[in-house]
Amino acid sequence: MAVPPQLRALLHAVNELLRKRRYHAALAMLKGFRNGAVYGAKIRAPHALVMTFLFRSGSLQEKLRAILQATYTHSRNLACFVFTYKGLCALQAHVQGETYQVHSFLAAFIGGLLVFGENNNINSQINMYLLSRLLFALCRLGVEKGYIPEPRWDPFPLFTGLVWGLVLWLFEYHRPTLQPSLQSSMTYLYQDSNVWHDISDFLLYNKSLPSK
Secondary structure, X not given: OOOOHHHHHHHHHHHHHHHOHHHHHHHHHHHHHHHHHHHHHHHXXXXXXXXXXXXXXXXXXXXXXXXXXXXXXXXXXXXXXHHHHHHHHHHHHHHXXXXXXXXXXXXXXXXXXXXXXXXXXXXXXXXXXXXXXXXXXXXXXXXXXXXXXXXXXXXXXXXXXXHHHHHHHHXXXXXXXXXXXXXXXXXXXXXXXXXXXXXHXXXXXXXXXXXX
């Protein structure tokens, strides 16, 4: 099907605008917003779907509403953060005439406060996810820069033992300190597996079905 001349002219004008370097910073903010929204939805939707149907009680409508709400919140927050971060980086570079490493930190620090500063389940999960990767990356950077001596043996097994030892200790004796989603997962694995009544809730179901 032939493209109408008006639409062809509009597409040509839009493409010409997108190629102009003078608008690159603003357009990068818009595309960053778009990418943040798409990525946030892709990451959160399957996670929310699985966790909601595994551990959340309520009607199907309530579960679907919870999935949509979690997906929307994650997608919106990530989109807003990317938009804010790229905008603040561009602003600092424009004011100072060139880019410095501190610009990235300051832009992300302000964006994090504004977008992810509210203490809720979605933001908490995102920040905890980043924290674990951040600690790994800082250790590797410390070794690269010579601030930390390179280990003579692989420390990963010891790290693994400490992580699992501490998290199970917290679960068993200080459970409220853990995130609700982690509590739910660990309750299913370590607490519900201590209880059964017959073959149905030993192999087929986690808990016995209610009597009719």
